[in-house]
Amino acid sequence: MAGELAFEAVDLSRTASSSDLIYGALRDAIVSGRLAEGQVLRQDSIARMFNVSRIPVREALGRLEAHGLAASARYKGVVVASMSPDEISEIFEFRAVLEPVVVERAVPRMSAADLARAQRACDAFAAGTDAARWGELNRDFHWSLYSHSGMPYHLSVVRNAMDRVERYVRSQLKLTSGMERARADHQAIMDACARRDAAAAAELTRQHILNAGTTLVAFIDAQKREGDGASEGSAGRGRRAGG
Amino acid sequence: MAGELAFEAVDLSRTASSSDLIYGALRDAIVSGRLAEGQVLRQDSIARMFNVSRIPVREALGRLEAHGLAASARYKGVVVASMSPDEISEIFEFRAVLEPVVVERAVPRMSAADLARAQRACDAFAAGTDAARWGELNRDFHWSLYSHSGMPYHLSVVRNAMDRVERYVRSQLKLTSGMERARADHQAIMDACARRDAAAAAELTRQHILNAGTTLVAFIDAQKREGDGASEGSAGRGRRAGG
DNA sequence: GCTTGCATGATTGGATCCAATATACAATAT
């Protein structure tokens, strides 16, 4: 039997197809914010970038849409999904419901090594100097706490919710001083986990997410008002990221 | 302008494509349980059923997979997703977290007419004689309470969670006396909504879902043990739904 | 008897081609 052999086996039937790779690349680009919201995703140009035909591109775009990261209109095309402040706000409410449940379950399951890893992620975020990576580090930290929950479905849903707002979180972290608050929140959550106080970790997580959400939405509203005011004098300046 | 004309206009850019229709049909068949779990979904045979080529079928299958209703292996094919008791249990835990939040938000937003409609759905479930429709009526009732929450993202996530376990709920409702308990639970939730006690409605919903989950998992475990015992005598009888 | 190697058919993944639709722009009428 192969099960007893001394090498690592991988499930070859799960290897990535072209459309998997394209999906992953587009997904990362959208989540990270490198693709602006509303940006149209032309099948042909993407196909040329990856040196493939449009077929795998279409499958990738379909999956993006299924995950809510893109929106399509028949015969018109697919565009990067955009979210209204209300929608962003709802996502944070949603996360504030789920993520505490996940940490609470994870805390008693974390080993000392797990805690050490989480603390390292926490430190990495706190020490991060590259603003472009704050979003990534922020996510790493939260994920280091959640991943031991033993709740794979919850995690997949949380991951999707995070994906949808990640771009906005990043833009905010770069442009505001929300970092300070985030650093303190993270360490408080981390401490609660370390002293095995699951309920406290959950409540702190809830507060952290709710606060991050309201701060972010306020930031976006302010940005929007500012943008509106500026563009009132010069018509047709609304569009930002062209082709 | 067309906006003032006397006929109903529809957004043609949102009309369904072939793959949309195929996706919907497959989705319904899976959710309702008409397609057995593990059943392989051959592109060719599905394409022939719908009189189309395999292209739209593949897109539909890809979306099924993205929604977790099917699983695929490269070059092997797509199969209807199956869930372990643990996974089913997790989905119910998940629903028990989210759905109370949704009803709680919906209660103060329901008009008298909304409440009447919900009560009708509740009655329809209680009065239902056709076991095959219980699952549907059950879902209608819950949905009649949730749909006024004004939380579209929460609803979409709840809908997906419901979809994944619907088949099992149906099989259980048909074969056990869980109906009685469900009837009572539903009316209790309904009453709490009618007297505008959002917190009670939420808590009752939580209890209802948790109870339904544990009952269902126990039922499945029992079925499984029974099946194992029976098949020990006749090898190779595990497969059920062929062709 | 058991394993190995290979040939064959079935099935999927992807490329290419065609039809349906939308968008941009020129032509026309009022």
Add this chain to the structure above:
DNA sequence: ATATTGTATATTGGATCCAATCATGCAAGC
């Protein structure tokens, strides 16, 4: 001059075709 209509091009949705991979069966060798 402006609004409407017709036409050309770009783009998507789907059909058909080809290549890569998998599953199965059978023969050969130990």
